[in-house]
Amino acid sequence: MLNATRDLTLPTTITGSLPRPAWYTENLGARPFRDAIADARYREQYTDAVGTHVRDQERAGLDVVTDGDARFDTDVGGMSWFQYPARRFTGLAGAEYYRAASGYGGTGKGDIIFEVMESRVMPRCVGKIGRGPLQYTVLWKLAQGMTARPVKFGTITPELIGASVGNEFYADPRELFRDLAAAMREELLDLAHAGCRVIQMEEPNIHLVGVRRQGGAAQLDVEFFVDVFNQAVKGLRDVTEVWCHTCWGNPAQQRLFATPQSYREALPYLDRLDVDVLTFECATTDGMDLEAIGKAIRDKKIAVGVVDHRNLQVERPEQVAALIKKALRVIPLERVIVSTDCGFGREGMSRRIAFYKMLAIVRGTNLVRRELGLPEAECRAADPRFALVD
Ligand SMILES: [Zn+2]
Structure with a gap:
């Protein structure tokens, strides 16, 4: 259900992660x-860091x-995104599983992705998967207690965890994925009820891998990953x-493929995911796929990425506004969200x-809101009344 964005026109957000403040030196492990x-x-640094992120x-x-x-x-290279849940589900143990580092586009020693993969040490599955101390509700409560704005809580999907850990327990790897999805679902239902x-599921195993492997030597096809994703979120939209x-x-701010990719082939599968909103990377490609997205995705809201997380050049508000307007030509206003x-x-x-x-x-979205006669968001950081010099 549209529990946060129902009444918002052109709502703005980010995907999730923010660079750590230099003074936040503690690690969770x-x-x-x-x-x-x-x-x-740890408590002081963590809570101050979350407060800083929310305030910014x-x-x-x-x-x-x-x-x-x-x-x-x-x-x-953002290993914790994988490791946080992988170290906490029961049934996963140890830290000596390395996935082949040459998985993406034939990269090898000397390529930055190789270093990322070489560093990514994961557990192995040694018993039946159970929920373990993910404590997503506690994490969310701590942040939501600092702001009246909705705090979006994001997590890696269970299928990406399943694809990243070793398996010494399940004879059929599909059972590993299904049990991870069931355990994640329990965690997410608690979070929703709190x-x-x-809630944002990060990366279905569809566009990056699933579609590409279809008909190939893969053990599991894209249909399976649509099913596993929907199992993990079953009933969640009721809450x-x-x-x-x-x-x-x-990983390490890199695209996994040497050249820009198109979502086109994956769209029919993404459309079948049981979600309210799909997000798409659009800034890097200047909205190359927007028309195809508008045609294929008919009832979900679409969060359009308008700034690039891999490029240090800060986008101009006019550039952001132009991309939003490009999206509005092919997606109805009431279904567009603006993000990274x-x-x-x-x-x-x-x-x-x-x-x-x-x-x-926000400044780019405000330009579009102004043109459409919509109320603009307050953006104190861009208010000239608070400039230190004229
Ligand atoms: Zn991403």
Whole structure:
């Protein structure tokens, strides 16, 4: 259900992650979050970091905010996005599983993606998967307690965890995926019932891998991944708003493929996901797929990425406005949301650049709102009354 964006026209948000403040030096590691926040130093740094992230988004004027994914550690290429849940589900143990580093586009030693994959140490499945101390509700409550704006809570999908861990337990790998989806669903239903107004599933195993492997040597096809995704979110939309984020990769701010990719082939499958909102990376391609998206996705809202998480050049508001207008030519106004292509990550971009990119989202959206006669968002950070010099 549209629990957060129903009455908002051209709502603005970001995907989720924000660069860590330089003073946020503590790491969570494998500890349950509730144990870590009993550690006074971690508690102070974590809560101050979330407060800073939320406040920056409010100053920018975003309508739906996030906790900046502050639970994730300072690691290589965003490993915590995979590891946070993988270290906490029961049935997964150890830290010595390496996936072949040459998985993407034939990269090898000397390529940055190789270093990312070389660093990504994951557990193996050694028993039946259970929920474990993911504690998503606690994380969300801590952030939502700091703002009246809806805090969108994002998580990697269970199928990407399943594709990243070793398996020594399930004879049929499909059972591993199904049990991960069931455990994640329990966690997400609790989060939704606690009052979280937007839950975002990050990366279905469809556009990046599923469609490409169809008809090939893959053991599991794209139909299976549509099914697993929908199992993980089954019943969730009865309680809250559910988004699915898609992009072309973000490890160490890299695209996983050498050349820009098209969503075209994946759209019929993405349309079948049981979600209210689909997000698409559009800034990097200047909206190349917007027309196809508008034709294929008929009833979900569409979050259009208007700033690039891989490029340090801050987009101009006029550039953002032009991309939004391009989207509005093929998608009805009431179904357009304005966002980033992906998260800003923790190590590759400075806080300042991420902040000005958030401002660009709101300032660009305000330009369009003005043209359409819609109310504009307050953007204190761009208010000349508070400039230190004329
Ligand atoms: Zn992404």
